[in-house]
Amino acid sequence: MTVSDLSERELISRLRRQLPPAPPWMTVGIGDDAAVVETVRNELDVFTVDAIVEGVHFDRRFTPPEAIGHRALAVNLSDLAAMGATPRLALLSLALPASLPADEFDAMIGGLAALALKHNLHVAGGNLTRSSGPLVVDVTAVGTIKRRGVLTRAGARAGDEIYVTGSVGGARAGLQYLQLGTPDEGMAPAAQRFLYPEPRVRAGLLLGRNRAATACMDLSDGLADAVRQVAEASGVGARLDAAALPVDPETRRWFASRRADVVAEVLTGGDDYELMFTVSRKLRGRLRTVARHAGVPLTRIGVCTPERDLCISGTFEGQTVDAPLPHGFSHFR
Amino acid sequence: MTVSDLSERELISRLRRQLPPAPPWMTVGIGDDAAVVETVRNELDVFTVDAIVEGVHFDRRFTPPEAIGHRALAVNLSDLAAMGATPRLALLSLALPASLPADEFDAMIGGLAALALKHNLHVAGGNLTRSSGPLVVDVTAVGTIKRRGVLTRAGARAGDEIYVTGSVGGARAGLQYLQLGTPDEGMAPAAQRFLYPEPRVRAGLLLGRNRAATACMDLSDGLADAVRQVAEASGVGARLDAAALPVDPETRRWFASRRADVVAEVLTGGDDYELMFTVSRKLRGRLRTVARHAGVPLTRIGVCTPERDLCISGTFEGQTVDAPLPHGFSHFR
Numbered sequence: 001m002t003v004s005d006l007s008e009r010e011l012i013s014r015l016r017r018q019l020p021p022a023p024p025w026m027t028v029g030i031g032d033d034a035a036v037v038e039t040v041r042n043e044l045d046v047f048t049v050d051a052i053v054e055g056v057h058f059d060r061r062f063t064p065p066e067a068i069g070h071r072a073l074a075v076n077l078s079d080l081a082a083m084g085a086t087p088r089l090a091l092l093s094l095a096l097p098a099s100l101p102a103d104e105f106d107a108m109i110g111g112l113a114a115l116a117l118k119h120n121l122h123v124a125g126g127n128l129t130r131s132s133g134p135l136v137v138d139v140t141a142v143g144t145i146k147r148r149g150v151l152t153r154a155g156a157r158a159g160d161e162i163y164v165t166g167s168v169g170g171a172r173a174g175l176q177y178l179q180l181g182t183p184d185e186g187m188a189p190a191a192q193r194f195l196y197p198e199p200r201v202r203a204g205l206l207l208g209r210n211r212a213a214t215a216c217m218d219l220s221d222g223l224a225d226a227v228r229q230v231a232e233a234s235g236v237g238a239r240l241d242a243a244a245l246p247v248d249p250e251t252r253r254w255f256a257s258r259r260a261d262v263v264a265e266v267l268t269g270g271d272d273y274e275l276m277f278t279v280s281r282k283l284r285g286r287l288r289t290v291a292r293h294a295g296v297p298l299t300r301i302g303v304c305t306p307e308r309d310l311c312i313s314g315t316f317e318g319q320t321v322d323a324p325l326p327h328g329f330s331h332f333r
Numbered sequence: 334m335t336v337s338d339l340s341e342r343e344l345i346s347r348l349r350r351q352l353p354p355a356p357p358w359m360t361v362g363i364g365d366d367a368a369v370v371e372t373v374r375n376e377l378d379v380f381t382v383d384a385i386v387e388g389v390h391f392d393r394r395f396t397p398p399e400a401i402g403h404r405a406l407a408v409n410l411s412d413l414a415a416m417g418a419t420p421r422l423a424l425l426s427l428a429l430p431a432s433l434p435a436d437e438f439d440a441m442i443g444g445l446a447a448l449a450l451k452h453n454l455h456v457a458g459g460n461l462t463r464s465s466g467p468l469v470v471d472v473t474a475v476g477t478i479k480r481r482g483v484l485t486r487a488g489a490r491a492g493d494e495i496y497v498t499g500s501v502g503g504a505r506a507g508l509q510y511l512q513l514g515t516p517d518e519g520m521a522p523a524a525q526r527f528l529y530p531e532p533r534v535r536a537g538l539l540l541g542r543n544r545a546a547t548a549c550m551d552l553s554d555g556l557a558d559a560v561r562q563v564a565e566a567s568g569v570g571a572r573l574d575a576a577a578l579p580v581d582p583e584t585r586r587w588f589a590s591r592r593a594d595v596v597a598e599v600l601t602g603g604d605d606y607e608l609m610f611t612v613s614r615k616l617r618g619r620l621r622t623v624a625r626h627a628g629v630p631l632t633r634i635g636v637c638t639p640e641r642d643l644c645i646s647g648t649f650e651g652q653t654v655d656a657p658l659p660h661g662f663s664h665f666r
Contacts, residue, residue, distance in 0.1 A: 027377055031566070032485050033415035033550055034381035036478065039372040044360055047457060048367035049424040049473055055465030056428075082366035091382040093426075093471050095389075124380060132388030133466020138426050140382055140473040145369065152365050217366055233364070 003105050004098035008128050014106055015092075018113045019123050026089075026124060035125040037089065043144040048079035054134035062178045065104040066111030067195040068137060073112045075220060076141035077119060077199035078273040082218040084151040084208020085143030087119045087201060092126035095136040108137070119201055149208035151216035156234035156278040158306040160214050163287075165200045165274045165296045167246040168223050169262070172269025173254040186250050197273040203294035204275055212286035216277040224267040224325045226276040227302075228310055234278075240302035242314035242321040252317065263316050268326050278304055336438050337431035341461050347439055348425075351446045352456050359422075359457060368458040370422065376477040381412035387467035395511045398437040399444030400528040401470060406445045408553060409474035410452060410532035411606040415551040417484040417541020418476030420452045420534060425459035428469040441470070452534055482541035484549035489567035489611040491639040493547050496620075498533045498607045498629045500579040501556050502595070505602025506587040519583050530606040536627035537608055545619035549610040557600040557658045559609040560635075561643055567611075573635035575647035575654040585650065596649050601659050611637055 003011060012030070022029040028036035039045065052058055052072050060068075073090060080087050092112070096105065116123055121141070174194030177187040200218075207213040215234055217226045231238045247266055255262040279287050291298050302312075310325040336344060345363070355362040361369035372378065385391055385405050393401075406423060413420050425445070429438065449456055454474070507527030510520040533551075540546040548567055550559045564571045580599055588595040612620050624631050635645075643658040 027480065028416070028483060028485055032487075033412040034379050034418065034476070036416065036418075036483055037378045037380065039376075039378055043372075045370045045372055045378065045475075046367050047370065047422075047424055047473075047475070049426045049458070049471070050460050051426045051428055051462055051469075051471060053428050053462055053464055053469075056463050079366040083361070083369065085367065085369075089380075091380055091473060093382045093384045093473075095384055095386050095469055125382070127383050129384055129386055130389050131386055131467070131469075134464070136384075136386075136428055136464075136469050136471075138382070138384060138469075138471045140380075140424060140426075142378075142380070143367070147360065150361060150369055152361055154365075 001102045002098060003096045003100045003102055006102060011105065011128055015109050018109050020117065023122055026122065030125050037124065040144045043146055046080055046083050046085040046143040046145050047140065048076050049138065049140045050075045050079065051136055051138040053136050063195060065107035069108040069111030070115050070196050072137035072139045073115045074197045074199045074273060076139045077201055078218040078220065080141055080143040081199050081201045081204030082151065082216050082275055083145060084149045084204050084216065085145040086205060087121040087141060087143045089122045089124040089142045090116065091124060091140040093138040094126070094128050095131035096128065097131050097135055100135060145208065148211065151204065151208045151213055153215050153217050153230045153233040156215040156230055156236050156304050157280065158236050158304050160278040160280050160304040161300050162227065162238060162240065162276065162278055162302040162304060163298050163300050164223065164246065164276050165203050165294070165298055167248045168219065168272050168274060169247050169251045169266035169269050171197065171271035172265055173251040175271065177254065187254060190250055190254065194271060197271065199273055200275045200296055203290070203296055206290040206294055207277055210286045210290055212279060212283055212290050213277040214280055216275055219272045219274045219276055220270060222268045222270045223276060224327065227325060230276065230278065231304065231310055237305040237308045238302055238310050239305055240312040240325070242312050242316040244299060244301045245316065246297065246299040263312070263319065263321050264326055267312070334435045335431060336429045336433045336435055339435060344438065344461050348442050351442050353450065356455055359455065363458050370457065373477045376479055379413055379416050379418040379476040379478050380473065381409050382471065382473040383408045383412065384469055384471040386469050396528065398440035402441040402444030403448050403529050405470035405472045406448045407530045407532045407606060409472045410534055411551040411553065413474055413476040414532050414534045414537030415484065415549050415608055416478060417482045417537050417549065418478040419538060420454040420474060420476045422455045422457040422475045423449065424457060424473040426471040427459070427461050428464035429461065430464050430468055433468060478541065481544065484537065484541045484546055486548050486550050486563045486566040489548040489563055489569050489637050490613065491569050491637050493611040493613050493637040494633050495560065495571060495573065495609065495611055495635040495637060496631050496633050497556065497579065497609045498536050498627070498631055500581045501552065501605050501607060502580050502584045502599035502602050504530065504604035505598055506584040508604065510587065520587060523583055523587065527604060530604065532606055533608045533629060536623070536629055539623040539627055540610055543619045543623055545612060545616055545623050546610040547613055549608055552605045552607045552609055553603060555601045555603045556609060557660065560658060563609065563611065564637065564643055570638040570641045571635055571643050572638055573645040573658070575645050575649040577632060577634045578649065579630065579632040596645070596652065596654055597659060
């Protein structure tokens, strides 16, 4: 049975079966022309939208439907995290090819619903339509934030130190491994990392609430791209320390075995969904508080400079690096 | 030049050039990980999302890019109107085929921006990605509403009268005319109606504010579908009067010349984006106030009944009608 054997109403009913009941702040929920929601007193609304498209962002041959649903929400949660926001609700807009099996539809919703539950986010509505081509999963996520906790890209100052959550490069290694299709048990964690990225919601929230960071951005298009965007928005330069890059052992091994330039792969590999942020040296004390509760390691990887150029230097696994920062990944060029 | 000759940043910059400056309630606008927005005191947020997909909702052979942009926003404004909400902001998520000419991209944004300006709605952010197939334009619209002005589908009671704004069937006639491709000057208004639907934002807002309507829904999937949905949600039946259906002369002529069943076409034709609403007989006075300022005719077309069946009777252009309401249009079955 495929989705084309079902009416829109039947599909919505299958979707709703996987969602918890509406919270009390939903005045009008799924099933009307639009959702009506109470605002949170003294907080601002935060809005983000991101689509993932079959053949561009995922390949159904090696991406289970649960992972598609997970990713569609995770990329949006990552954007909320980068602002320091608390996730609140999401709207789904799905364009479904007629050939999509109904159980894959259910599994996709299941992957999304599981991540939503974990972050206490409510699916408040959406739209289902047929696609004349690829599967497209578009998610709008709404969060809330106190005005003093907003993290933009523009607040970094020369002398601020540059940090990143978790580790980098793992998602690209995992994707390459999945594309190759040769079993390798050691690569299972990297594959998992690519398939089920973990948005750093708690870390972002703590960085904003504690006013520990001067700027923040997520790594959706790679570390080099994030450093470049924050530096440009803030009017500073950046110097990264190659020796400090947090790269998992299996990721190092993977790129080395393929004779790839590990540093370049790690800087330009997208899909990691970690946070890159800057911290004033005076605020290191606040950062220690964040580090204790963020649930993910925070690593200092460089410094913002008054000169506007972007570079990386130092030694990474015996390789001496001294180069301008490469450009990130772009879905257009 | 196509969109694939441009970077995401260049496309965003072309898009921004067509938008007015951000209003003061935008704390963080386009260019960061997410948009941050002040809420409106004592009002609720209203959220809706709708995607239009090339080959499903529009055909680029006869739909100018301005009309694609217009429609993508209009369908969402129509959903806000059906709740009685005031439009506030929109997020765009575009999946662009590499072959899309850059000037068509600009024209599409222009069509959307013109409608946004007309309704005082601000484009607050979005997402651009490549599509591996059709052009997909996904819009999330956010409005605000006072709690006492919310119009749901569920408030109709037996005895309430059923109304519709504007006229019905014109969009289907216009679409059929465009698909046929034979020039016919008399059909230009219907074609325009299909290409540039006018969401009934003011009418919806007044119906909510004046508490004139007991239930409301837009006609995106046709009049019969809207009557069915409101009746089901409200637990009533409905009897429509065929003689009262507001059908434009060129629409009548079009369907008659094609030997089509005009009443059936008008009941099931989608894309009209009018509002169907119900009014308690006691509140007719309030409706008169709405009618004076709505900027569109309001026509009484039937009544809600205690019996749960849905039917249409009466005489339409000499044709006697006495039948159950047909089912509406579905993008899945």
